[in-house]
Amino acid sequence: MPTERRILIAGNWKMNGLRQSKTELRGIAAGMDGIGADLLVCPPFTLLAAFASDVAGTRLMIGGQDCHPAESGAHTGDVSAEMLKDAGAVAVILGHSERRADHHEGDAVVKAKVKAAWRGGLLPIVCVGETLDERDAGEAPAVVTRQVRQSIPDAATAANLVIAYEPIWAIGTGRTPTVDDVAQIHGTIRHVLAERFGAEAGGIRILYGGSVKPDNAAILLATADVDGALVGGASLKAADFLAIARAAPRG
Numbered sequence: 001m002p003t004e005r006r007i008l009i010a011g012n013w014k015m016n017g018l019r020q021s022k023t024e025l026r027g028i029a030a031g032m033d034g035i036g037a038d039l040l041v042c043p044p045f046t047l048l049a050a051f052a053s054d055v056a057g058t059r060l061m062i063g064g065q066d067c068h069p070a071e072s073g074a075h076t077g078d079v080s081a082e083m084l085k086d087a088g089a090v091a092v093i094l095g096h097s098e099r100r101a102d103h104h105e106g107d108a109v110v111k112a113k114v115k116a117a118w119r120g121g122l123l124p125i126v127c128v129g130e131t132l133d134e135r136d137a138g139e140a141p142a143v144v145t146r147q148v149r150q151s152i153p154d155a156a157t158a159a160n161l162v163i164a165y166e167p168i169w170a171i172g173t174g175r176t177p178t179v180d181d182v183a184q185i186h187g188t189i190r191h192v193l194a195e196r197f198g199a200e201a202g203g204i205r206i207l208y209g210g211s212v213k214p215d216n217a218a219i220l221l222a223t224a225d226v227d228g229a230l231v232g233g234a235s236l237k238a239a240d241f242l243a244i245a246r247a248a249p250r251g
């Protein structure tokens, strides 16, 4: 039964970073000694290939922030999973709340992108999370349950899927849920996965994301069913990202 879950600390650089940001990337790659967790940096498309070749031979992995469902074709401005793989990515963030909001992505589109990630040989990191209104109305478990049910295809396994719980109101705000709230939602996600995938669900990693910083990482990463972090702002600085990774209780 796949219950061993390696901690994954993933950095989502969002629309940040120019060529000079390589300094931070190199700082992360150079500072990984003694860190047991898997580390992943997801830069913007423009930096992906350069970053991937820069970290070749290190344990630092590179991922994308989105992909189109199709392999290729007339989709101006889009990038496919195969293209991300070709550029050196091993993973891709899908269904981030900023994509869901800015690009009107619903669960069906996210599900198609997860299948595309698998087709292209990438590990999808599927984001779910409630708005503040939904949380205040007590709907967070129901919202997240619906998103997990509808965004995840049937062929999910412990090896080919990572989920990230990112309460939208905690992203970039400096606010985080209580550890009890995080444990409750992560437990809900695990339960929803178990209903569908049985024992395999015990091996699927569930990351927490939303204002993860060096000073709150230890408590968040020690919470039940939290198997790592999806870090936004604090992943842009090597020292902060490494401090978060060092706070992980297990590798």
Ligand SMILES: O=C(CO)COP(=O)(O)O
Residues within 6 Å of the ligand: 012, 096, 166, 170, 171, 172, 173, 174, 209, 210, 211, 212, 230, 231, 232, 233, 234
């Ligand atoms: O959206 C996030 C990661 O995907 C979280 O961003 P912050 O860590 O900046 O709150």
